[in-house]
Each structure stands twice: as C-alpha cells, then as structure tokens.
Amino acid sequence: MAAVTGPAGALGATRPARLRGRRRPAPGGGATKGGWRVTPWLFLLVPVGMLLLFTYVPVANMVWYSFTSWDGLDPVKEPVGWKNYVEIFTRPEIFRVFLVSLYYLVGAAVQLVLALYFATILSFSTRFRNWFKGIIFFPYLINGVAIGLVFLYFFRPGGTLDAFLAAFGFTGPPLWLGDPSLVNVSLAATSVWRYMGLNFVLFLGAIQSIPNELYEAADLDGANAWQKFRFIIAPGIRQIIGLSVILAVSGALSVFEMPFIMTGGANGSETFVIQTVNTAFTFSKVGLASAMAVVLLIIVLFISWVQRRIVPDERGDLV
Amino acid sequence: MAKRHILATSTAAAMVLVLGACSGGSNGGGDGDGDGPSGTITVLTNRTDIVDTVLQDYVTEFQQTYPDVDVEFEAVTDYEGDVSIRLNSGDYGDVLLIPNTVDADQLSTFFEPLGSVDELGDKYRFIHDKAYDGQVYGLATFGTAMGYVLNKPVWEEAGITEPPATPEEFLDALEAIKETSPDTVPYYTNYADGWPLTQWQSNQGSIDGPEAVNLRTEQDAPWTEGEEQYAIDSLLYDVVEAGLSEPDPTTTNWEESKNLVGTGQVASMVLGSWAVTQMQDAAEAAGNPREDIGFWPMPWQTDGAFHTTVGADYKIAISKHSENKEAAEAWLYWFLDESGFAASQGGLAPQVDGESPEILADFETFGVEEVEIAPAPEGEENLLADIYNTAEIDLNGDQFRRQYIDVARGAADGDKASFFADLNDRWATARAEVVG
Numbered sequence: 001m002a003a004v005t006g007p008a009g010a011l012g013a014t015r016p017a018r019l020r021g022r023r024r025p026a027p028g029g030g031a032t033k034g035g036w037r038v039t040p041w042l043f044l045l046v047p048v049g050m051l052l053l054f055t056y057v058p059v060a061n062m063v064w065y066s067f068t069s070w071d072g073l074d075p076v077k078e079p080v081g082w083k084n085y086v087e088i089f090t091r092p093e094i095f096r097v098f099l100v101s102l103y104y105l106v107g108a109a110v111q112l113v114l115a116l117y118f119a120t121i122l123s124f125s126t127r128f129r130n131w132f133k134g135i136i137f138f139p140y141l142i143n144g145v146a147i148g149l150v151f152l153y154f155f156r157p158g159g160t161l162d163a164f165l166a167a168f169g170f171t172g173p174p175l176w177l178g179d180p181s182l183v184n185v186s187l188a189a190t191s192v193w194r195y196m197g198l199n200f201v202l203f204l205g206a207i208q209s210i211p212n213e214l215y216e217a218a219d220l221d222g223a224n225a226w227q228k229f230r231f232i233i234a235p236g237i238r239q240i241i242g243l244s245v246i247l248a249v250s251g252a253l254s255v256f257e258m259p260f261i262m263t264g265g266a267n268g269s270e271t272f273v274i275q276t277v278n279t280a281f282t283f284s285k286v287g288l289a290s291a292m293a294v295v296l297l298i299i300v301l302f303i304s305w306v307q308r309r310i311v312p313d314e315r316g317d318l319v
Numbered sequence: 320m321a322k323r324h325i326l327a328t329s330t331a332a333a334m335v336l337v338l339g340a341c342s343g344g345s346n347g348g349g350d351g352d353g354d355g356p357s358g359t360i361t362v363l364t365n366r367t368d369i370v371d372t373v374l375q376d377y378v379t380e381f382q383q384t385y386p387d388v389d390v391e392f393e394a395v396t397d398y399e400g401d402v403s404i405r406l407n408s409g410d411y412g413d414v415l416l417i418p419n420t421v422d423a424d425q426l427s428t429f430f431e432p433l434g435s436v437d438e439l440g441d442k443y444r445f446i447h448d449k450a451y452d453g454q455v456y457g458l459a460t461f462g463t464a465m466g467y468v469l470n471k472p473v474w475e476e477a478g479i480t481e482p483p484a485t486p487e488e489f490l491d492a493l494e495a496i497k498e499t500s501p502d503t504v505p506y507y508t509n510y511a512d513g514w515p516l517t518q519w520q521s522n523q524g525s526i527d528g529p530e531a532v533n534l535r536t537e538q539d540a541p542w543t544e545g546e547e548q549y550a551i552d553s554l555l556y557d558v559v560e561a562g563l564s565e566p567d568p569t570t571t572n573w574e575e576s577k578n579l580v581g582t583g584q585v586a587s588m589v590l591g592s593w594a595v596t597q598m599q600d601a602a603e604a605a606g607n608p609r610e611d612i613g614f615w616p617m618p619w620q621t622d623g624a625f626h627t628t629v630g631a632d633y634k635i636a637i638s639k640h641s642e643n644k645e646a647a648e649a650w651l652y653w654f655l656d657e658s659g660f661a662a663s664q665g666g667l668a669p670q671v672d673g674e675s676p677e678i679l680a681d682f683e684t685f686g687v688e689e690v691e692i693a694p695a696p697e698g699e700e701n702l703l704a705d706i707y708n709t710a711e712i713d714l715n716g717d718q719f720r721r722q723y724i725d726v727a728r729g730a731a732d733g734d735k736a737s738f739f740a741d742l743n744d745r746w747a748t749a750r751a752e753v754v755g
Contacts, residue, residue: 071708073406073425152511156570178567180730264513266721267569267730281400282716283708284420 059297066291071284084291094292097272100184104255104271107188108248111196116241118196119203120229133204140197148261151190152177180268187259187269194258195251199244206237242311249307250300272296356646357387363415365398365633377658381650384657388646413641414651416633417449417457419715423700426456431637431644433458433651443655443669445631447694457634458655461666463591464614464627464679464689465522468598470583471613473503482615482625482685486554489618493563496586506558507576507585510568510724513717515576518590519551520715524628525617526550529693536695536702539747542739549739550619555589555720556735559727568724577601580612589617593632595678596665614678616687625687629667702753710749712742 066084068077088094118136122129139147154160155176162173176186210232218228234241256273259265265274272292280289364370370392378390393412395401403420405411406429421429432454433439439446439455449457474480477495493505509515524531526547535541541548558564565571565585579585581601588594592614599609616625635654637647654660661668665676695702707714723738725731
C-alpha cells in the first residue's frame with residue numbers, strides 16, 4: 001500500500017501497466033494515485049473552509065476597513081491610507097486605557113497561581129476531591145451576562161458583599177464599583193473567579209498525565225510535597241504553564257465582557273476593546289476601530305513571540 | 320468523481336451556512352391575482368414585550384381589511400445594534416423601524432420613499448426627522464413629550480405642588496425632599512443602564528425653541544453659561560454634585576427604578592412621557608394609586624411659559640429591498656392610522672389632528688407649550704452628527720454624561736468648568752474640521 005500512496009512508488013517503473021493505463025483517461029478524478037494524495041485534504045476541506053470563512057476572511061476584511069474611513073453603513077468605503085494608524089499613535093488617550101489592563105494582568109497572575117495551587121492539591125487524594133473540582137470549574141460554565149448581573153448585586157451598596165462583611169463587624173464598606181480606585185480591582189476579581197476554573201482544569205489534566213511511578217520514587221527518596229511540586233510537577237507541566245501565561249496576557253490586554261456588562265466601561269473601567277467597540281458603533285468610525293483592532297492583534301502577537309523567546313518550547317524532560 | 324462530489328457537498332454546506340444567515344426574509348410573492356395587496360410580509364419590531372400579544376391582535380384586526388396579507392413579526396432585543404448591522408445585508412424585513420445610526424443622506428439607500436414632505440405634512444407630525452431632499456422615508460409610530468417623572472406624594476410632603484420654574488428652584492426642591500424624606504433618593508440618574516441619561520438631550524429646544532439644534536451647530540462653545548446645552552448638562556451636574564442623586568450610580572437598574580419611583584423611594588427622573596404608564600403600572604403593582612405618578616416640564620421658562628420638546632419615537636419605514644411593497648405599505652398605514660398603538664402607549668398621536676394623551680393633563684394646567692425641533696437646512700442634515708462623531712462627544716449617548724457625573728461626584732479629576740471647557744474645545748475643533 002505504501003508504494004501505491006507514496007509519490008516515489010507512483011513514479012516507479014515497476015508499476016503494472018494496467019494501472020497506469022487506467023489513469024490517463026480520467027485525469028484528476030477517480031481513485032487514482034492523485035486522488036489518494038488529496039484524500040486528507042478532502043477531509044480537511046470543511047474545517048479549513050470554515051476557518052477561512054469565519055476567521056481569516058473577516059480578519060482580512062478588518063485590515064482592509066482599517067485603511068478606509070468607513071462608517072459602518074455607507075456602501076462606499078473611502079480609502080484613507082495610513083490616516084487611522086497615525087491617529088491611533090498620535091492620540092495619547094487611546095493608549096491610556098491599556099493601564100486598566102494592568103489590573104487584569106495582576107489578576108491573571110493571581111488566577112494562575114491559585115489554579116496551580118488547587119490543581120496540585122486536588123491531584124493528590126483529598127477528601128471531597130471531585131466535589132471541589134466541580135466547585136472550582138463551575139463558574140466557567142456560567143454565561144458571562146449572568147455572572148455580570150450576579151456580581152452587580154454582589155457589589156452594590158447593601159448587597160451581598162456588604163452584608164457579608166457586616167456579619168463580621170466590618171461596617172462602612174466602600175463603593176466597590178462606584179469608587180474609581182476600586183472598580184478595576186472588583187472587576188478583575190470577578191474575572192479571576194470566572195476564569196480560574198479553566199486554568200485549573202488545564203493544569204489538573206497535565207498533572208494527572210505525569211506517571212505515578214515518579215511520585216512513588218520520590219516518596220522512596222523521602223521528598224516532601226513542595227519538593228514533589230518543584231521537581232516533578234512544575235517541570236512536567238511547563239508547556240501548559242507557558243500556554244496559560246500567553247492566554248492570560250492576551251486575555252488581560254483584550255478584556256471586554258466583564259467590564260462591558262457590569263459597568264459599560266464607565267467610571268474609569270474602560271478597556272481597549274470597549275473603547276474600540278464604542279469607536280465603531282457609537283461614533284460610527286469603523287475604519288478607525290478596525291485599525292485599533294489590528295494594533296491590538298499585533299501587540300498580542302508580539303507579546304506571544306517575546307514570551308516564546310524567553311521560554312523556548314522544549315519537550316518535557318521527565319520521562 | 321468522488322473528489323468532485325465531496326467538494327460540491329462541502330461547498331454547498333458552506334453556502335448553506337452563509338445563506339442561512341441571510342434567508343428567512345420576505346417570501347411574499349407580490350401582487351397575486353386578486354385586487355389589493357396579498358402575500359406575506361416580515362415586520363421587524365423592538366417590542367419584544369408585546370410581539371406575541373398586542374401585535375398579534377393587530378394582525379387579526381388588520382386581516383379583516385386585508386385578508387390576503389399575512390404579517391410575521393421578528394422581535395429584536397438589541398434593535399439598534401442588530402438592525403444597523405443587518406442593513407448592509409439587504410435582508411431586514413419588509414417593514415421596520417429606522418435605526419438611529421442611519422444618517423439622513425443614507426436613507427434612500429435602505430428605505431423606500433413614502434411621499435414628499437409637503438404631501439405628508441398635511442396629515443402627519445414629526446415627518447422631518449427621517450426626511451431627505453424633500454422626501455419622507457419614515458413616519459413616527461408615536462410622539463413623546465419631554466420632562467421629568469415624579470412621585471407626587473413625596474414632592475407634596477416637601478411642600479412642592481407646582482413645577483419649579485428655574486434650575487435653582489429645582490435644586491431647592493430636591494434639597495427639600497432630601498430633608499423631609501431622608502430615605503428617598505431625590506433624583507435617580509440610572510447611570511448604569513446609560514440610555515436614561517440620553518433622555519436629557521431630548522430636552523433640547525425647551526429653552527431655545529425649534530431652532531435649538533441648528534443654533535448649536537453654529538456655536539463654537541455650546542457648554543457656555545447662557546446656552547441651552549449648558550443649561551441641560553449643568554443641571555444634571557449640579558444635582559449630582561449636591562449629592563441629590565443615588566449614592567452609587569454604577570449599580571443602578573432601570574427595571575428596578577420603575578418600582579423605586581412607584582413606591583416613592585425615588586422622587587424623580589428625567590424621561591419622556593412614554594415612561595409614565597410604566598411607572599404607573601409599577602405604582603399600582605405596589606398598591607399605590609396610579610395618580611401618584613406625575614409628569615412635569617423641565618425647570619426653565621422662556622417668555623414666561625414652560626416648554627416641552629415633543630419628539631417622535633422610532634420611525635416606521637419600508638425596506639428598499641422589500642419584494643412586496645404594496646402589502647408593506649398597507650400594513651404601515653394601517654398600523655399608524657387604525658391600530659390605536661400610539662394611544663395605547665400613552666404617546667402623542669402621529670397625526671396632525673390627533674389628541675394628546677391623558678397623562679399630559681398637568682401640562683395643560685400649567686400652560687406648557689409644545690416645541691417641535693425644526694429640520695436642518697437643506698445640505699446640513701448631517702452636520703450635527705458629523706460634528707459630534709468627529710469630536711467623539713456622544714451628544715445623544717450616555718458616555719460624556721457618565722464622565723461628568725463621575726467628575727461631579729468626585730470620582731474623577733476635574734470640575735465643571737474644566738470638563739465643560741474640554742467639551743467646548745473638542746466641539747470647536749471638530750466643527751472647524753467638518754465645516755472646513
């Protein structure tokens with residue numbers, strides 16, 4: 001069979017003439033050698049087609065819009081060259097909102113540490129282990145809009161959080177969303193609550209793929225829990241940690257859902273993506289907003305690249 | 320053959336995916352053979368709350384006159400956002416409400432002209448909003464008068480039985496309410512939902528008269544003392560700065576605010592008269608009489624009289640891509656003239672000779688005069704939108720109002736003078752750019 005599918009065999013002079021003869025009358029079709037070669041591509045056709053249709057074509061369109069002054073409705077899209085990009089880089093207020101991302105970046109770090117901690121603990125035999133796993137993953141399954149509404153009630157004056165604090169004698173709580181110095185902390189905390197489950201499951205899966213013998217050997221050598229984490233788990237799931245860091249950083253730069261639902265970007269909680277959405281749909285500057293989206297894409301790609309340079313992709317060296 | 324077959328199937332699958340999003344529009348077959356319109360039309364509506372009840376009853380009634388026309392509704396929750404995007408696809412039903420993002424000069428691209436301004440002006444009000452080049456593209460479903468909704472018992476307790484006539488009197492009244500009913504929030508901004516803040520802008524004209532908008536586009540500094548725009552935004556700023564609004568604006572909730580007004584926990588909100596029936600329903604549900612809810616004009620007078628700006632809600636129009644325009648037109652005019660929709664919404668009738676609704680009884684008592692914003696001069700229909708889009712001041716939106724509310728309550732840097740000066744700056748720069 002290898003000779004039939006492989007290109008070398010196909011061109012070999014040892015092929016029966018019967019097969020070669022049959023190939024000529026039906027070029028490009030039938031179960032010929034050419035047909036065999038395209039088979040994997042046929043299977044890929046639908047997913048690749050969808051990928052092109054729903055990801056690359058829209059991105060290409062976005063890049064094209066970013067060079068126009070389109071308002072989102074007009075049938076005519078007037079090309080304006082680099083004007084939109086020049087505008088982005090000459091207006092400091094457009095970039096100032098990236099400061100808000102710092103809160104989410106800190107939140108992401110907390111989120112990764114917590115997820116790793118819980119994943120490690122729950123990968124050993126703990127009481128009610130599956131129950132805890134469910135509890136930690138559950139928030140990720142809830143619809144973002146529902147979470148936004150729940151936390152609005154949670155943070156409002158006299159809401160759940162205030163009542164909870166009052167039960168411990170803590171009175172006169174601040175306005176969790178109304179105070180501009182707290183709003184981003186509150187929102188980032190909500191984000192951590194929501195997305196920690198995903199990191200947790202990724203870590204847990206990776207940790208459980210580490211062979212059990214390693215732990216047994218470590219036990220025989222008298223290693224304690226921290227040493228097991230430091231020398232077995234951490235190196236074993238390095239790639240997943242690297243991936244999670246990239247996801248967390250790009251996530252922190254492109255935060256949208258939580259602040260958009262909860263505050264609509266008001267009170268100093270505006271993120272770059274909220275600003276982009278407003279530019280496009282409130283001020284009808286789809287061209288400028290597309291350019292902002294392209295800039296964000298480039299920043300995220302750049303950060304991923306830097307991250308890959310710092311932490312190169314190596315095979316796990318445990319087994 | 321196998322290859323080609325798979326290719327064809329997958330292409331077809333992809334096509335289905337693409338087209339699936341675009342189909343489901345009109346499938347009306349045009350005139351048919353009988354006389355009068357026939358076929359099926361699709362009507363887009365923002366009223367998700369009544370689409371299966373009131374609107375279906377309308378269809379039953381409508382079919383007594385036009386038995387061959389079938390009407391299907393498509394209720395859109397985020398009407399403004401979704402329909403604006405759909406406009407580009409060419410598939411947006413047969414009859415729909417014109418989204419506010421459509422500029423005047425784009426009307427003819429998407430909608431069918433209904434008639435000339437002169438012709439329709441004899442019968443309908445509010446025709447200039449969606450008119451361009453002398454052609455009308457959309458007619459108002461109902462009109463609204465602007466002012467503020469109030470809980471009357473709370474105001475009476477503070478000794479106020481007549482609408483304040485100046486901004487100072489209004490602020491004093493709110494202070495008095497705060498003193499007599501300490502648990503009541505005198506004014507509720509509805510900051511979190513955002514759109515209730517846009518209602519403030521609809522009061523344009525209540526000081527400067529019908530030409531208010533055209534006057535403003537001539538100004539380089541609308542946020543200067545003595546100008547109408549200053550009066551409107553300054554009042555909201557002062558209310559918040561004096562601590563007369565809710566303590567945490569970021570967690571407000573519109574649906575809840577109706578109950579708060581209905582039960583007297585909130586004393587007032589600036590809104591259109593359309594909101595009154597909803598507040599009355601809330602009051603009734605809480606066991607209070609409907610008469611508790613009142614509606615008063617904004618606290619300023621010109622020539623010794625209160626003025627209220629009357630404007631129209633969404634304008635109903637016919638899609639340029641409709642395949643059954645005859646039936647669409649039949650529905651449109653039946654809906655406006657026969658359905659009684661405006662009256663059921665507590666709105667002003669869209670017809671010139673229509674009656675004013677009961678909830679505006681107070682307006683007659685206090686001699687409030689109606690102002691209808693004049694159309695922009697020919698060739699300047701887009702001027703205002705161009706200026707505020709360029710300046711990125713969403714005059715009809717909520718963002719810059721949220722920003723100055725933050726300043727007023729001390730949650731952001733600056734003060735009224737600096738914030739308004741910045742607005743003026745951006746406005747003047749944008750205006751210079753647009754006018755050239």
